[in-house]
Amino acid sequence: MALKVTVVGVGMVGEQIVSILRERNFPMKWPPRICATRARSEVLAGEGFHVEETAEGAFEGVDVVFFAGKEGGKGASVQWGKKAVDAGAICVDNGGDFRMDPAVPLVVPEVNLDAVTPDKSFIASPNCSTIQMVLVLDALHRAARIRRVVVSTYQSVSGWGVAAQEDLLKQIPHALKSLDDIPFEPTVFASPIAFNLFPHIDKFLEDGYTKEEMKMVWETQKIMGDDTIKISPTTVRVPVLVGHGEAINIETEKKLSAAEAREILANSPGVVVIDEPNTNSPRNDPLERTYPVPLDVRRPEYQDMVLVGRIREDPTIENGLNLWCVADNLRKGAALNVVQIAEGLIERGRLNP
Template sequence: MSLRVTVVGVGMVGERIISILRERSFPMEWPPRVCATRERTEMLDGEKFHVEKTGENCFRNADIVFFAGKEGAKGASIQWGAKAQEAGAICVDNGSDFRLDAKIPLVIPEVNPEAIRPQTRFIASPNCSTIQLVMVLHPLHQAARIHRVVVSTYQSVSGWGVKAHEELLSQMPQALKSLDNIGFDPLVLARPIAFNYLPHIDKFTENGYTKEEMKMVLETQKIMGNESIKISATTVRVPVLVGHGESINIETKSKLSPAEARQILSNSPGIAVLDELNKDNPRHDPLERTYPDAFNIRKPQYRDMVLVGRIREDPTIENGLNLWCVADNLRKGAALNVVQIGELLIKRGIVRP
């Protein structure tokens, strides 16, 4: 017997969930049931799908429901999460609505699989920028105890969803002609994003930080089970289609050299270190090193990895490291993480194919 899977939401993340379920031969009946705000036929990952309007029908007989709809009162998991559980399904949610709920595990399988208990029926997947940060912090914390992190992000437009992806694509031809009067939808991104950068992701909060910045702080502390780790975040939207970059400054209790950090991260699951001498570079720079960028994650060997480079000592503090990390926000930052959670549920016998 194989599992019955429902995917709610067929935008940037929902479509990736469908392709990753197929790529990883998830033990399920094919096709999954797919649901969104309205019924239609749609090509998803190269296959024609009947998309249902989300309703109780979508959860009947489902073993696992992957939520990739929008958040808030009219969002998918708030509207339908309880109904899916009543119907007997285990829910795995990409959205932020339940991430900080003390009763709901917030899980990155490589980091805190133990947060899922045999009786767990609803699991939250962290924010995309949090996932790649914690993937890097966790092994370094185990080795040298982190007590402070300063992170600045360079986040692609697809992190907002399909509408922001379309905004950048539609603004580029206009921007190439003139940077004046670029048409944009202020309800998607507050200003034009073509040839620009916006330190404004999600809403502002009373303390002056944005919700995206506070997600990085609070989610990281919850996943790492350590509220004493101090985290300061600045999150910035950049005109990249897919792939988030993060500049991370880390202060540890005990000393960790860049070479030790490279070694630890190279041996950590889901991480690839791209940080070695780049000999024979056309600039004849004998000290130039390799590093990850948004194009690396297009390569099959890297698309599911968190890539780390530019690992160096921060000489301005006692035990400090600087590094740069890149990951596909749609895959490890969202769809891959939830499918891995599904695999974990099977491995633990919490759902049985």
């Protein structure tokens, strides 16, 4: 029988989950049940849905529950996750409330699906910036063991949510006329984002880092099963609608050449390497190379992948690499990852359509 699915949350990620379930022909009874904080009608991924107010009955007889993320002060999974598991469902949570719970597996399926042991029915999906970095790091870690990572992110406004995208689009007409006194919504960002950027994502902590930065540290160590990996992050919000970029410096125990790193990554699941001589360049630069940019994730062949380029050796340390990666933060950074977790559980016989 086809699986019965409930999606909790109708924001940008919830809509993407619905879209991806349909795109990938997930073996389920269509349509999924859609739940949120209040009942209403919504158009999600071009299809009309009746949205139910989330209640215990929403999980009875359901095989899989996807929690899209936050609803209210904490994620809906805080209120409803245990009830869904008790009702017999496997839950995959895109929200952040349980990621660092020792009892909850934190999963990027290409990396550590084995963390979902038979006794685990509640699974967390990592933060968007963590997912794309871990897909790159894991392959190199297996080959050469990573000691230290310095990462700077360039994160799109959709990582915050719909209100941030809307605010950027409202700011642009004013900014085109004048960069002075651009009106902005201060409950979203601390500064205007149009033609601007700032190193401020999520709340600040006592040590001066932000929560977003520390997510990249703690989540990466948990997923890779190695808390000896040192990670120094700076996360930056940029005026891009969708697509996160990351500049990553990596120190390894074993020497890897740039060519070896390219080959390793080119053969890694979920990764596409875009790093070769650009023979079509009109800029009179015979050494120019190709590299990915956020607009590339709009292309169907790239939308579900982590794109990697600018792979080069770091001459300032003995065993060092620099590289650049880009991914769709709403798809692989969120909705796709949770669906792929469920697909992995089907392949392993944990879910039986």
